[in-house]
Amino acid sequence: MLHTGPSTNPLFDRRPVALYADLLLHDVGTGDGIAQAAAAANEVRTPALWGLRFRRPLLHDGRAPTVTAAIEAHAEEAALARAGFHALDQASRAALLAFLGSL
Numbered sequence: 001m002l003h004t005g006p007s008t009n010p011l012f013d014r015r016p017v018a019l020y021a022d023l024l025l026h027d028v029g030t031g032d033g034i035a036q037a038a039a040a041a042n043e044v045r046t047p048a049l050w051g052l053r054f055r056r057p058l059l060h061d062g063r064a065p066t067v068t069a070a071i072e073a074h075a076e077e078a079a080l081a082r083a084g085f086h087a088l089d090q091a092s093r094a095a096l097l098a099f100l101g102s103l
């Protein structure tokens with residue numbers, strides 16, 4: 001869980017933020033080969049998953065029409081996440097998609 005920085009306002013002072021992302025650059029196999037600022041050629045910044053239910057299409061270039069398609073596109077550094085998704089039984093997969101659909 002990420003936290004806000006120190007603030008004199010107690011409402012914002014080191015509060016947990018449920019972004020469901022690390023906000024870091026990763027190569028998950030979806031990159032376009034264009035290096036930009038701190039991002040190497042195939043790195044993309046991990047988007048916050050909060051508000052996911054309001055966004056379509058998904059991924060930085062809009063190639064994924066659904067959450068399942070976005071997960072299926074994960075490779076390289078995130079290959080394990082995709083493999084984990086494949087390993088879920090039908091009920092667990094539905095529960096994960098329902099959770100993601102609630103964000």
Ligand code: HEM
Binds near residue numbers: 058
């Ligand atoms: C259960 C595990 C995971 C789930 C359910 C998941 C889900 C998603 C979804 C739905 C998106 C699309 C978001 C959008 O376009 O607004 C996304 C994008 C992304 N995820 Fe994951 N993810 C998982 C694991 C990971 C891991 C382990 C990494 C990094 C090591 C990662 C890195 C990224 C990156 C960099 C993007 C943006 C890719 C692009 O826009 O081309 N994800 N993820």
